[in-house]
Amino acid sequence: MTETERHERKPVGGTLRDIGWGGIYVFTEGAFNMTTGGPRLADFLSALPDILPGPVVLTDADGGIVYMNAAAESIFGRTQKEVLDRAVWDTVFPAGSEERTHRLFERVVSGEQTEPMELEVTVAAGGNRRILWHYRVFHDATGGPEAVLATGTDVTDLRRLEDRDRRLAQKERERLAHEEATQASEARFAGIIEMASDAIISINAEHAIVHFNRGAEAIFGWTESEVLGEPLEILLPEAARKAHRRHVKGFADAPVQARQMAQRQKISGLRRSGEEFPAEASILKLDLPGGRIFTVVLRDISERVRHEEGQRVLAEVGRILSQSLDEKECLSGVAEITTRQWADFCLIDRITPEKGTRRVESRHRLAGGQEAARTLQTIPLDRSAPHLGSQIHESGMATLVSPAGAAHLSQLAQSEEHEAALRALDPGSYLAVPLRARDETLGTIVFSRGGDRIPFDESDLVLGSEIGSRAGLALQNSILYHDVQKALLARDDVLGIVSHDLGNPLQAIFIGLEALERERARRADDHPGQEEYYLSAIRRSAELMERLIRDLLEIRRIEAGHLTLEPEAQPLGPLVREALAVIDPLARVKSVEIENDFDEAEIPNIAVDGDRIQQVLSNLVGNAVKHTAERSTVRVSAKLREAELWIRIDDEGPGIAPENLDHVFDRFWRGPGGRGIGIGLGLSIARGIVRAHGGRIWADSEVGRGSSFTFTLPLKGDAAQRAPAFSPG
Numbered sequence: 170m171t172e173t174e175r176h177e178r179k180p181v182g183g184t185l186r187d188i189g190w191g192g193i194y195v196f197t198e199g200a201f202n203m204t205t206g207g208p209r210l211a212d213f214l215s216a217l218p219d220i221l222p223g224p225v226v227l228t229d230a231d232g233g234i235v236y237m238n239a240a241a242e243s244i245f246g247r248t249q250k251e252v253l254d255r256a257v258w259d260t261v262f263p264a265g266s267e268e269r270t271h272r273l274f275e276r277v278v279s280g281e282q283t284e285p286m287e288l289e290v291t292v293a294a295g296g297n298r299r300i301l302w303h304y305r306v307f308h309d310a311t312g313g314p315e316a317v318l319a320t321g322t323d324v325t326d327l328r329r330l331e332d333r334d335r336r337l338a339q340k341e342r343e344r345l346a347h348e349e350a351t352q353a354s355e356a357r358f359a360g361i362i363e364m365a366s367d368a369i370i371s372i373n374a375e376h377a378i379v380h381f382n383r384g385a386e387a388i389f390g391w392t393e394s395e396v397l398g399e400p401l402e403i404l405l406p407e408a409a410r411k412a413h414r415r416h417v418k419g420f421a422d423a424p425v426q427a428r429q430m431a432q433r434q435k436i437s438g439l440r441r442s443g444e445e446f447p448a449e450a451s452i453l454k455l456d457l458p459g460g461r462i463f464t465v466v467l468r469d470i471s472e473r474v475r476h477e478e479g480q481r482v483l484a485e486v487g488r489i490l491s492q493s494l495d496e497k498e499c500l501s502g503v504a505e506i507t508t509r510q511w512a513d514f515c516l517i518d519r520i521t522p523e524k525g526t527r528r529v530e531s532r533h534r535l536a537g538g539q540e541a542a543r544t545l546q547t548i549p550l551d552r553s554a555p556h557l558g559s560q561i562h563e564s565g566m567a568t569l570v571s572p573a574g575a576a577h578l579s580q581l582a583q584s585e586e587h588e589a590a591l592r593a594l595d596p597g598s599y600l601a602v603p604l605r606a607r608d609e610t611l612g613t614i615v616f617s618r619g620g621d622r623i624p625f626d627e628s629d630l631v632l633g634s635e636i637g638s639r640a641g642l643a644l645q646n647s648i649l650y651h652d653v654q655k656a657l658l659a660r661d662d663v664l665g666i667v668s669h670d671l672g673n674p675l676q677a678i679f680i681g682l683e684a685l686e687r688e689r690a691r692r693a694d695d696h697p698g699q700e701e702y703y704l705s706a707i708r709r710s711a712e713l714m715e716r717l718i719r720d721l722l723e724i725r726r727i728e729a730g731h732l733t734l735e736p737e738a739q740p741l742g743p744l745v746r747e748a749l750a751v752i753d754p755l756a757r758v759k760s761v762e763i764e765n766d767f768d769e770a771e772i773p774n775i776a777v778d779g780d781r782i783q784q785v786l787s788n789l790v791g792n793a794v795k796h797t798a799e800r801s802t803v804r805v806s807a808k809l810r811e812a813e814l815w816i817r818i819d820d821e822g823p824g825i826a827p828e829n830l831d832h833v834f835d836r837f838w839r840g841p842g843g844r845g846i847g848i849g850l851g852l853s854i855a856r857g858i859v860r861a862h863g864g865r866i867w868a869d870s871e872v873g874r875g876s877s878f879t880f881t882l883p884l885k886g887d888a889a890q891r892a893p894a895f896s897p898g
């Protein structure tokens with residue numbers, strides 16, 4: 170049957186019978202008989218409106234609508250008469266879904282689709298609604314499909330509720346996942362805070378401590394349970410408490426969220442022990458539901474400050490040692506600087522083959538301790554028995570004693586007076602280091618700190634050993650210098666004797682020559698040859714003796730010396746940095762900037778004696794800084810040229826006149842006017858060391874523009890073998 174035939178179908182040869190659904194009839198005879206099987210189907214259909222309040226649609230096997238209840242009419246907005254005998258997929262389903270709905274109907278009729286279906290239908294109010302259809306296929310006596318009964322339930326609102334529930338459930342899952350992630354993040358953050366070595370402390374608006382991490386416990390010495398609820402002031406020195414509250418209030422009123430604390434001044438913390446320590450800190454404010462809190466992240470910078478102070482002490486010690494070759498001035502300067510900036514007490518013993526061990530310096534930082542220091546300097550000691558610094562005599566190794574209790578001091582005391590002096594010093598800790606140079610122990614230095622100060626530790630032992638090493642090197646230079654001076658005095662005595670002993674005969678020779686010359690004028694001229702020969706020989710001998718004496722006297726202005734090098738392949742960059750660090754305090758005083766253009770990456774290791782090359786750099790850079798005007802620049806640079814390394818020091822000083830350039834490396838030469846500190850040995854010593862390494866040194870200068878000093882070092886070879894000894898000239 171075609172679509173047109175089905176839509177135009179009319180009851181033929183049959184009658185319509187009322188089945189009790191308000192004017193709904195079915196054919197009882199003819200081509201379409203719905204009452205086959207007796208009254209049972211009619212009774213069933215009559216009861217459907219009462220049982221199923223949802224839409225009910227009855228179609229024939231071809232999909233034509235035969236019956237539609239009132240609920241269906243209400244939903245679809247059409248009466249049964251309007252849709253009677255029309256295909257169900259063209260009537261109640263949305264436009265565009267006809268083909269799909271038709272296929273579903275055919276699957277239902279054929280028995281392929283048996284499960285309920287949820288489909289959208291077009292409703293009278295506009296739009297679509299979702300209907301859950303249950304259906305049943307009725308068959309004729311032959312078993313063929315005769316009709317399809319579909320009952321629907323409007324599940325639109327249910328599905329909306331289900332969608333809403335799904336969205337709510339999804340949001341709940343997301344909320345729970347977010348809470349879980351937040352809790353995990355907070356746990357990780359709390360773990361990080363607890364593990365942090367810095368102190369992290371939170372206070373409320375009343376300055377009461379509400380959080381105190383493990384880093385804070387380690388730094389301040391309090392436990393969290395002991396400080397929670399306590400005022401922050403217990404962690405601050407008394408002098409800083411009022412100012413701290415003002416600073417926090419000012420920060421609370423400021424628009425910034427965080428800032429570094431005490432940007433213009435130093436801050437300090439107070440440990441549980443009462444010890445103050447330097448610190449740096451940042452502060453953050455947070456507005457939480459419970460109120461505003463302030464969180465401080467504080468770092469204990471004691472070690473850094475101690476290291477910086479140590480470097481300043483080293484620089485100052487180096488400056489003092491470089492200014493003099495006098496032993497007493499050098500050692501006195503070391504004692505004065507170390508007790509002023511680092512230790513409370515300094516004791517220096519000098520060891521010499523001739524005089525053994527003797528005490529040369531004893532100084533205390535405080536006036537009250539100076540009397541005990543003087544006593545220790547004068548008390549005679551048995552050097553074979555234990556005493557301060559005796560470990561150095563036995564092992565030559567630096568020693569740290571911390572704490573130095575009363576029992577230990579009693580073991581060192583050699584008399585009641587000695588013990589009383591030791592106790593008066595109150596050495597809570599002390600260290601002893603050797604004055605050492607070239608594997609030779611020239612003496613010992615003992616440093617101590619009072620019991621009320623932070624005791625010495627291993628880092629202080631390293632610093633003290635470096636001071637001892639530098640002082641030992643300066644002491645060795647002083648010894649060499651005085652040995653040379655003694656040799657010069659002895660030589661001068663010899664020269665005086667030689668000049669006197671040679672001078673008298675020469676004077677007699679000259680007198681005799683004059684007599685001969687006068688006599689020759691009175692004599693006859695018949696024997697001139699023989700007399701002229703002897704006169705000439707006498708004059709030549711006299712002139713030779715005079716020139717010899719003059720040369721010997723010139724030696725008085727020349728210093729003789731010998732130097733053995735200990736070359737080792739090493740990078741020069743650290744030597745340059747160390748030399749500049751030593752000179753840096755002097756440069757800062759004059760506001761002179763030292764530029765280090767030494768490119769360590771391009772310079773290979775070179776076999777040199779590191780201490781001697783550092784001495785050269787210190788002399789040259791120190792000389793440049795000394796002669797450079799304030800707010801000027803000194804530059805250190807280096808470059809490779811063939812088989813040599815050229816190191817150059819440029820300054821912006823007054824320059825050197827051309828006529829003086831040839832003399833800058835002479836001994837005792839100080840230039841016109843003799844300005845500045847020193848005796849004119851620095852450049853001469855530098856030249857001798859460079860020559861001992863097989864290198865060269867020279868100066869270039871332009872008056873009014875500055876000077877440049879350049880020295881070279883060979884890249885290969887054994888400097889010690891090339892030049893085992895040298896004369897600084």
